[in-house]
Amino acid sequence: MSRIDDLMAQHCPNGVEFKTLGELLRIKNGKDHKPLGDGDIPVYGSGGIMRYVDTAAAEGPSVLIPRKGSLGNIFYVEGPFWVIDTIFRTEIDLSQVEPKFVYHQLLTMKLGEMNQAGGVPSQTQTVLNLLRIPVPPLEVQREIVRVLDQFTQLEAELEAELEAELEARRRQYEHYRGGLLAFDLEEVEAVELSEAFETRNGYTPPKSDPTNWSNGVVPWFRMEDIRENGRVLDHALQRIPEKAVKGGRLFPAGSLIFATSATIGEHALITVPFMSNQRFTAVWPKSEYADRFDKKFLYYYGFVIDEWCRNNTSTSSFASVDMSGFKRLRIPIPPIETQERIVSQLDRFDALVNDLSIGLPAELAARRKQYEYYRDKLLTFEEAAA
Missing domain, CATH: 3.90.220.20 (DNA methylase specificity domains)
Incomplete structure (x- = not known):
């Protein structure tokens, strides 16, 4: 300087x-x-x-x-x-x-x-x-460029280092999560998915009727919602009116949605009554099993189901999950205290990895802001009088 x-x-x-x-x-x-x-x-x-x-x-x-x-x-x-x-x-x-x-x-x-x-x-x-x-004179410009190039290189190196560390944390988290959710289904109570859960396909209201897409009040979820807002969702990017809901029945709050066609291997927990498009299958516990599952435990176990879906897909014409096999999947029912303990552990790890206000993502954002501050300061000049 x-x-x-x-x-x-x-x-x-x-x-x-x-x-x-x-x-x-x-x-x-x-x-x-x-x-x-x-x-x-x-x-x-x-x-x-x-x-x-x-x-x-x-x-x-x-x-x-x-x-x-x-x-x-x-x-x-x-x-x-x-x-x-x-x-x-x-x-x-x-x-x-x-x-x-x-x-x-x-x-x-x-x-x-x-x-x-x-x-x-x-x-x-x-x-x-x-x-x-x-x-400014060319000599001044060249010196500023030299300094900014150094800043840029250091910032890029640090960014790469922090992103590599964050990716390592994500892999560590996925390994840890996989270990916690790897139940021996011969030693823990388990049921087929279709025995304990209701399953319904989503759908898209006819677009030929404009009234299906105006004055919407019912959240209507698509893959874009997961991409933009994450995997635990309480609102949708798009809403449909109640008249567009088939039979007038919404999927209940606390349901999981699984992508079972097109982009397979994604899921989300929906915390409000809703509908979704046909790419998703909505899943929620039957009344007799409702108190046997912690909803957040099911959300985390959804990652195991995602992996199964990716490995059991037909691509003959349009990518889709083997739904017969999906409904036969055996779902573990560990004691509710065990489910709550797993949820508590995974919630803490998930926050450390993904929350932008914690740890490495916050450090990365702070370094970018610091670089921009020094860059702008270097490039601000007092104008000479005419």
């Missing part, structure tokens, strides 16, 4: 000049990549590298700025590359500015929030050309 301070004091003690992007670089549109053959030259869209081709549109260094889609995804590239029409490339005036300095400056400008359209997020050359950035 002192090296940068010394350079600033030497070259621009009274602040630095600010210029528009239009004064520093030329913005170029991307082109269609479909006619190109395969090769080793990366093709960029607003989401990143899409494929590799045999022809280059330009040679780096360049900064790529999204035109449509993920507007905050800024890329710095060196060497040959191709861009499609969802992202701009730039030709930078190297006599005025370092390309990587421009890249770091743009990262601080929240371009993802500068949507210029009402539908798909979009950006225009006109708006980009008018953006102003500080332009």
Whole structure:
């Protein structure tokens, strides 16, 4: 930091000049990549590298700025590359500015929030050309880039280390969970799933009737709910009206849903009355067995059932679980005190691994925030008087 301070004091003690992007670089549109053959030259869209081709549109260094889609995804590239029409490339005036300095400056400008359209997020050359950035002397820019590159490398190394540790914790947790749930079914009471549980398939109300999809009050679960909100759910991303519920009967709160077709090997515990789509089979204890199971124990045992489903799938036309075998699965019924002890142990381990406010995920988020703070501080300049 002192090296940068010394350079600033030497070259621009009274602040630095600010210029528009239009004064520093030329913005170029991307082109269609479909006619190109395969090769080793990366093709960029607003989401990143899409494929590799045999022809280059330009040679780096360049900064790529999204035109449509993920507007905050800024890329710095060196060497040959191709861009499609969802992202701009730039030709930078190297006599005025370092390309990587421009890249770091743009990262601080929240371009993802500068949507210029009402539908798909979009950006225009006109708006980009008018953006102003500080332009300190090249020697200062190069030193800032050097420091930020070091920060970036250290942050990436730490992130990789923390993510590896987190993955190791997850594997440890899965091993521990598997051990706790590995019952000898000859030594503990067990029943076939169909004897102790009700099973019902979900369904999708006809979309030809718009009233099935308006004024919804009943949670209607899909795989997207698990992906976005986890495996213990009390609300759905989509709701349907009561009139769309077949027979007027909801699946009861405390049911498990298992993905038994399409994306197989996922499950969730639903804590409210609900419906689901046809990809799920809902499972809940029959009345005579309701007090024999802890609901959270069944949720954790669901991971054992998930594994069975993955290993007993027909893929002849459409992936689906062997439902006859599913209903014959033997489910252990250990004493309720044993179930509660297992739940308590797994709840603690689950929180340590998955809660973003605990342990390694929180450390990772804190380091990212720290890096962004120092980056923004390095790239903030006082503007010289005109």
